[in-house]
Amino acid sequence: MNLKGKKILLGVSGSIAAYKSALLVRLLVKAQAEVKVVMTESATEFITPLTLSTLSKNPVLTSFTKNEAGEWNNHVELGIWADLMVVAPATAKTLSKCASGHCDDLLTAVYLSARCPVFFAPAMDVDMFRHPSTRRNIEMLTAYGNHFISPEHGELASGLIGDGRLAEPENIVQILNAYVSNRPIAAAKRVLITAGPTVEPIDPVRFISNRSSGKMGYAIAEAFADAGALVTLVSGPTQLRTLHPNITTIHIETAAQMFDATQAHFESHDVVIFAAAVADYTPRHVAEQKIKKQGESMSLDLAKTTDIAGTLGQLKKPGQLAIGFALETENELGHALDKLTRKNFDYIVLNSLNDPGAGFAHDTNKITVIDKEQHVQQFDLKSKEAVAQDILNIVLAKWSEA
Structure with missing residues (x-):
């Protein structure tokens, strides 16, 4: 100790x-x-x-x-x-x-x-x-x-x-x-983290989003900042705020804005952690005025958003670490392993909505971390701050090896 x-x-x-x-x-x-x-x-x-x-x-x-x-x-x-x-x-x-x-x-x-x-x-x-x-x-x-x-x-x-x-x-x-123990290893390292949801506008008052609170991403940002790292946090809309002097926050709303901000900072960071819950689809056309209720049904024409983690994962440089998140409801391990390989991650953090206390909005989380050699580490249900420390320790161990 x-x-x-x-x-x-x-x-x-x-x-x-x-x-x-x-x-x-x-x-x-x-x-x-x-x-x-x-x-x-x-x-x-x-x-x-x-x-x-x-x-x-x-x-x-x-x-x-x-x-x-x-x-x-x-x-x-x-x-x-x-x-x-x-x-x-x-x-x-x-x-x-x-x-x-x-x-x-x-x-x-x-x-x-x-x-x-x-x-x-x-x-x-x-x-x-x-x-x-x-x-x-x-x-x-x-x-x-x-x-x-x-x-x-x-x-x-x-x-x-x-x-x-x-x-x-x-x-x-x-x-x-x-x-x-971590401050000397993490000092002056640069860490890029995405957090929270994105919102995809339908009209001036409505949007498509998800239940992400941003708590996990913000906890990870605080953990790395406390360890001496310089953190860039790209955050979707959330009630959370951080005043940590080592954290620079970039506030965005849409998936396109998150992609632009993350891409702009990707190359200059030692670690990139994709903790945000990014919308997979966005309305192809945004109405300029509030859409009025008409008829018994309504259809939205949706376009696929850019896969931020998948796109940037392919641009990863030697020595740069990429960590993704997978929130699953079925075949959890299989889906996580597919993401790990397909998006060129070094690690993927899996959590399941089937685990009580895990997932969106909770102050706790239960994770399984898998590396690209498919080594699996399972952790107990913990506060998200304690989970963030576990993720930090995994990265610090990797840096120590290097």
């Missing part, structure tokens, strides 16, 4: 998910990291400082003062000491305070003093996580250069099912390990 010898500061805030911090500390210590823990007062109601102190082999800090004599826990020294800071779980309140600079406890004071990369792993109920104020706070913290480990999908303490579960400790450690 590349976390060996790293000084990691773990911030624990007041969520029921705080119980997972015990396993997280244990895994970090097992990876031979040096761990110090800072807790909010409310976090101590869910897990005792003694538990985390025993596991971390360091005193757990909960306030500015150590004792009645007035000795204090120096937040500045803690912020300088750490190589990485992780806030897990990060509640909506803690996110809000860190985003606004509202510093009224030791944890937020340490965050404001930290000179190291900071990772936030949110945990809260689904509606709290989706609330515009929470989304705004996350956007602000991301703009400040912080990193986010997205919550996972599942049953919450409220009994609701949705996004908001703290990422599993194993996934958090994997992401931290990848961040530490």
Whole structure:
């Protein structure tokens, strides 16, 4: 593990998910990291400082003062000491305070003093996580250069099912390990990624599209950018945004526009990842005015769009990697292998709509990766951020071989 010898500061805030911090500390210590823990007062109601102190082999800090004599826990020294800071779980309140600079406890004071990369792993109920104020706070913290480990999908303490579960400790450690180990290999590499759907207009108000949210492509872009790569993201219409300084986003709408943008940047990039869900057909004629309802049926004359991945895959240079995606509903492996060969990919990432939690719109995915020698790697259902790390690690392994 590349976390060996790293000084990691773990911030624990007041969520029921705080119980997972015990396993997280244990895994970090097992990876031979040096761990110090800072807790909010409310976090101590869910897990005792003694538990985390025993596991971390360091005193757990909960306030500015150590004792009645007035000795204090120096937040500045803690912020300088750490190589990485992780806030897990990060509640909506803690996110809000860190985003606004509202510093009224030791944890937020340490965050404001930290000179190291900071990772936030949110945990809260689904509606709290989706609330515009929470989304705004996350956007602000991301703009400040912080990193986010997205919550996972599942049953919450409220009994609701949705996004908001703290990422599993194993996934958090994997992401931290990848961040530490991958930056030297990926530094200055250029990665081109397509993401999201395309929309093919029928008239000024209607269009043909699909259910792609863009979440997988954006997660891959963030993973490579965090690893030091320079990313060009060609994105179809989506509600997602990234403020990562290593990502340049080109917004497009139609398949033709995506082809033009991807083709223009294809040759200059080391890796091209075709994660977008591009329309296979587009209306041959677009009405200038809204089409009025007439008769019992309507026919559209559709023309085939350019196969972006297939066309550019044939132009791949030696040393350049091309990775495609295949979302299938039947004969999944057979269709994926056909795409892998026909489009000259080095790898294809297969997911099936028959797997619960995989495919469009979900925050999770379950993938199988096949290389051109037809070696097959199967992965469990994970958050899309964790899936992105798996894809990143495959590419980094390939670069290391070279």
